[in-house]
Amino acid sequence: MRMLTHNMLSSNIKGVTNGFPLRIEVEKVVEKQVEINHDFLRNIFPKIDWKAFFDASRVMGYAELPEEAPEPSVLESDLEFLRKFHHALLELHLEEGALVCPETGRKFPVNKGIPNMLLHEDEV
Amino acid sequence: MKLKQLESLLGGLQQFSNPKVELEQYPTGPHIAAGLLYTAENSFDDISNKVVADFGCGCGTLGAAAALLGAEQVIGIDIDSQSLEIATMNAEDLELDIDFIQCDISNLGWRGQIVDTVVMNPPFGTRKKGADMDFLFVALKVASQAVYSLHKTSTRDHVKRVALRDLNASSAEVLCELRFDVPQLYKFHKKKEVDIAVDLWRFVPKRSRGKDI
Numbered sequence: 230m231r232m233l234t235h236n237m238l239s240s241n242i243k244g245v246t247n248g249f250p251l252r253i254e255v256e257k258v259v260e261k262q263v264e265i266n267h268d269f270l271r272n273i274f275p276k277i278d279w280k281a282f283f284d285a286s287r288v289m290g291y292a293e294l295p296e297e298a299p300e301p302s303v304l305e306s307d308l309e310f311l312r313k314f315h316h317a318l319l320e321l322h323l324e325e326g327a328l329v330c331p332e333t334g335r336k337f338p339v340n341k342g343i344p345n346m347l348l349h350e351d352e353v
Numbered sequence: 354m355k356l357k358q359l360e361s362l363l364g365g366l367q368q369f370s371n372p373k374v375e376l377e378q379y380p381t382g383p384h385i386a387a388g389l390l391y392t393a394e395n396s397f398d399d400i401s402n403k404v405v406a407d408f409g410c411g412c413g414t415l416g417a418a419a420a421l422l423g424a425e426q427v428i429g430i431d432i433d434s435q436s437l438e439i440a441t442m443n444a445e446d447l448e449l450d451i452d453f454i455q456c457d458i459s460n461l462g463w464r465g466q467i468v469d470t471v472v473m474n475p476p477f478g479t480r481k482k483g484a485d486m487d488f489l490f491v492a493l494k495v496a497s498q499a500v501y502s503l504h505k506t507s508t509r510d511h512v513k514r515v516a517l518r519d520l521n522a523s524s525a526e527v528l529c530e531l532r533f534d535v536p537q538l539y540k541f542h543k544k545k546e547v548d549i550a551v552d553l554w555r556f557v558p559k560r561s562r563g564k565d566i
């Protein structure tokens with residue numbers, strides 16, 4: 230699971246009011262290179278919840294991102310920033326581990342890169 | 354990529370080895386799947402460089418087609434782990450980078466409309482009444498740009514009315530009518546497969562930035 234997906238997914242257990250962001254527990258991270266697409270990065274940037282993304286990347290072992298979200302204009306000129314953003318967003322995969330509901334602590338296991346978000350009967 | 358080439362790549366994908374009837378597991382054939390994604394890309398510019406989600410992805414045919422046509426990020430979601438295993442292998446065979454999530458679409462928790470386009474061949478609701486409309490309801494909440502979906506032609510008026518009135522669609526348009534081979538949908542059918550009329554729809558969601566589900 231990429232960090233872009235992590236930035237969208239939230240816990241939907243009955244009664245939980247804010248299930249985002251899911252905390253990440255890492256057992257194994259894999260990196261898969263993909264071609265960088267500057268236009269895509271510029272389009273997706275305003276939709277990213279930066280704090281969740283920054284925290285997630287750190288837990289995944291990547292500490293090169295700035296803690297504060299940069300101004301959108303930075304994406305026009307700063308190729309170095311684009312490279313880092315690209316890497317953290319699209320090349321880091323949580324392969325084994327868990328996603329944890331921020332309110333209840335319920336763990337959703339991640340195996341072979343696939344988070345299991347199925348709810349138990351008493352959670353829907 | 355040419356349509357014929359896309360269709361032939363999809364034709365090589367592995368499909369449900371042990372289909373679960375209660376989940377309405379049957380594949381979208383390569384001809385329909387390629388046509389759907391090709392139209393979405395070439396007539397509407399909804400696929401390449403986009404974030405695309407495949408709801409009820411099964412063995413991943415529609416998501417793979419989106420990735421082959423240049424989607425930047427594809428997310429396949431299905432309730433069934435066996436299907437997702439096959440989908441993972443299919444993606445690896447074609448060297449596609451696709452994220453899969455195991456989830457019941459009705460319980461999906463999602464932040465805002467970050468996905469651009471949802472493509473899906475939902476269960477038609479023959480087993481669980483209204484299953485296709487449940488999928489559509491969620492799809493129109495997560496997509497910012499478009500939702501492509503297949504529904505039985507016999508439900509056309511209903512789909513249009515409900516989508517526009519209750520499900521956050523600003524437009525609902527039938528792009529074409531198809532014939533679809535569906536195995537064993539009805540117990541009383543003697544034949545193993547029935548050929549039913551299905552509409553390919555394109556829905557446009559209303560903008561409601563920042564709304565979570």
Ligand SMILES: C[S@@+](CC[C@H](N)C(=O)[O-])C[C@H]1O[C@@H](n2cnc3c(N)ncnc32)[C@H](O)[C@@H]1O
Binds near residue numbers: 376409430475
């Ligand atoms: C008609 S099949 C389509 C499969 C695949 N998209 C394709 O085009 O070949 C419907 C799929 O929806 C999945 N499904 C059924 N109910 C579901 C639910 N509530 N949530 C998520 N997936 C579901 C089934 O497992 C099945 O893979």
